[in-house]
Amino acid sequence: MNEYEREPVPEKALLGFKSFLGMYAGEHCAGTELMIGPLFVAAGVSAFSVLGGLLLGNILAVLSWLLLTAPIAVKMRLTLYYQLEKICGRKLVTLYNLANGSMFCFLAGAMVTVSATAIGVWINFPMPGLDDLLPNSFSWCLAVLIIGGAIAIIAAAGYQTVARFANLAAPWMVLVFIIFGLVAFHDLAVVCNFKYEGLDSLWNFANTELWKGGNPLPGQVKFTFWHVTFYAWFCNIAMNVGMADLTVFRFAKKPIYAVATFGGVFLGHFIAWLSASLLYSYQLKLNPADTAILPGPLAYRVCGVTGLICVIVAGWTTANPTIYRAGLAFQAVMPKFSRFKVTFATGMIAAVAGMFPAFAMKLLDFVAIYGMVLMPMGAVIFADFYLLKKLGLKSFYAESAGLSFYWAAAAAWLLTILACYLLVALGVMQIFFVSLPGWFIAVIIYLLLSKLMQKKEVLS
Amino acid sequence: MKKIYVRYISAAIAWISLVLMLFFSLEYFNSSVSAEVLKTRLFMSTVIYFIAAAGAEILKTPSIDNK
Numbered sequence: 001m002n003e004y005e006r007e008p009v010p011e012k013a014l015l016g017f018k019s020f021l022g023m024y025a026g027e028h029c030a031g032t033e034l035m036i037g038p039l040f041v042a043a044g045v046s047a048f049s050v051l052g053g054l055l056l057g058n059i060l061a062v063l064s065w066l067l068l069t070a071p072i073a074v075k076m077r078l079t080l081y082y083q084l085e086k087i088c089g090r091k092l093v094t095l096y097n098l099a100n101g102s103m104f105c106f107l108a109g110a111m112v113t114v115s116a117t118a119i120g121v122w123i124n125f126p127m128p129g130l131d132d133l134l135p136n137s138f139s140w141c142l143a144v145l146i147i148g149g150a151i152a153i154i155a156a157a158g159y160q161t162v163a164r165f166a167n168l169a170a171p172w173m174v175l176v177f178i179i180f181g182l183v184a185f186h187d188l189a190v191v192c193n194f195k196y197e198g199l200d201s202l203w204n205f206a207n208t209e210l211w212k213g214g215n216p217l218p219g220q221v222k223f224t225f226w227h228v229t230f231y232a233w234f235c236n237i238a239m240n241v242g243m244a245d246l247t248v249f250r251f252a253k254k255p256i257y258a259v260a261t262f263g264g265v266f267l268g269h270f271i272a273w274l275s276a277s278l279l280y281s282y283q284l285k286l287n288p289a290d291t292a293i294l295p296g297p298l299a300y301r302v303c304g305v306t307g308l309i310c311v312i313v314a315g316w317t318t319a320n321p322t323i324y325r326a327g328l329a330f331q332a333v334m335p336k337f338s339r340f341k342v343t344f345a346t347g348m349i350a351a352v353a354g355m356f357p358a359f360a361m362k363l364l365d366f367v368a369i370y371g372m373v374l375m376p377m378g379a380v381i382f383a384d385f386y387l388l389k390k391l392g393l394k395s396f397y398a399e400s401a402g403l404s405f406y407w408a409a410a411a412a413w414l415l416t417i418l419a420c421y422l423l424v425a426l427g428v429m430q431i432f433f434v435s436l437p438g439w440f441i442a443v444i445i446y447l448l449l450s451k452l453m454q455k456k457e458v459l460s
Numbered sequence: 461m462k463k464i465y466v467r468y469i470s471a472a473i474a475w476i477s478l479v480l481m482l483f484f485s486l487e488y489f490n491s492s493v494s495a496e497v498l499k500t501r502l503f504m505s506t507v508i509y510f511i512a513a514a515g516a517e518i519l520k521t522p523s524i525d526n527k
Binding site for chain 1 (some may be wrong): 482485509510
């Protein structure tokens with residue numbers, strides 16, 4: 001199949017709206033959703049914060065795809081990497097690939113952790129608690145390595161088969177996520193003797209039993225309305241603001257097709273997160289001392305074996321493409337090694353990362369860091385596409401000047417990460433918000449340095 | 461029976477099993493059945509879904525159509 005990796009997608013290869021709707025609906029119901037919902041509860045969200053914040057944040061995420069990513073994708077019809085190569089040069093793209101691959105690798109590690117918690121239900125071994133950052137038992141490590149190893153082999157040898165299985169499982173998985181919410185809500189209502197007597201009683205129940213607000217659990221950051229909003233907006237910042245989905249939307253006939261992301265984020269980042277949070281609220285109601293966020297036992301409690309299958313399938317089917325993508329990113333750095341070897345090695349790194357509960361238990365922080373690291377390149381692409389010509393400068397400068405490493409883009413990327421780090425380290429703002437000023441910092445640095453570095457002979 | 465009809469029937473069974481899963485959950489939501497009954501029904505529906513959906517998917521494969 002021609003993927004048009006180094007040429008604009010031709011008219012004949014464009015896809016319809018439904019293709020995007022299906023893709024996003026399946027991709028955003030991942031195993032990690034089962035961690036994020038409970039982590040919100042552990043962070044002490046109130047009913048208004050979580051419902052209002054998710055609504056607003058998801059709308060902002062869809063608007064980011066619609067207004068930032070899709071117009072550039074449809075106009076240029078290039079992959080992220082090829083467009084970046086034209087802007088920054090091949091060597092800088094290689095560095096970006098390395099960062100991207102590493103982030104994907106650790107994200108896949110969190111997905112492996114999620115799947116391994118399901119094994120712990122069948123085979124009784126000590127599993128990590130909410131505060132655990134390091135592996136806490138040999139049997140846990142062994143379980144993660146076995147699951148991670150199996151995922152690595154399959155990702156390396158039969159990616160296409162798993163991708164087909166993932167498509168097949170997607171409608172079932174979305175439904176099971178909804179059922180998690182229904183059953184957990186019912187069970188909580190029974191335990192709390194809740195009787196529906198109008199919307200007021202329901203809202204009161206939500207505030208007192210489902211999402212209580214108040215102090216977070218020990219070791220967790222308190223989440224307010226704005227934390228939830230920014231988290232829902234920025235959890236996919238690498239894809240929308242960071243422009244990774246240029247690669248997807250270059251196949252769209254019109255930019256408006258980006259509204260298809262609405263289906264994905266509202267299924268995965270609204271319904272699935274809320275359902276998963278109810279699973280955890282139910283566990284805390286049964287035993288307030290049991291604060292461990294373990295998707296396997298959480299799902300098994302309400303849906304039995306079906307819940308466990310869902311946890312394994314959700315973790316596996318989403319870790320598979322993540323490992324595959326990370327492998328492709330690494331292979332671009334090491335083209336001499338075969339795709340099988342690189343993907344398998346990547347999968348094993350993810351498995352080792354999965355042994356460390358830090359990536360799953362601190363998933364809120366990790367996802368924010370992941371977005372922050374990759375976002376500046378999206379700002380560079382935005383500035384290159386919309387602003388450089390207006391300032392009398394040249395877009396795709398590396399291509400025009402024959403550069404393999406364009407320092408203006410590199411500095412915009414690395415200095416933005418440094419600035420964001422300092423903002424967080426100095427306590428100016430939390431990691432969950434820092435990507436917003438970071439985007440403007442990246443645009444300003446890129447424009448200023450381009451003005452200084454672009455040579456007249458190239459501009460003419 | 462033509463392969464295409466088998467494929468359509470398999471796909472229909474898969475979707476019906478999903479509808480049933482939702483129905484069983486709503487029935488439980490109404491407190492009409494026990495949790496154990498729900499869990500068993502969900503599991504059976506899941507098994508049926510994957511068999512039927514896999515069947516429909518395999519029959520869609522061009523290489524099998526060409527045999």
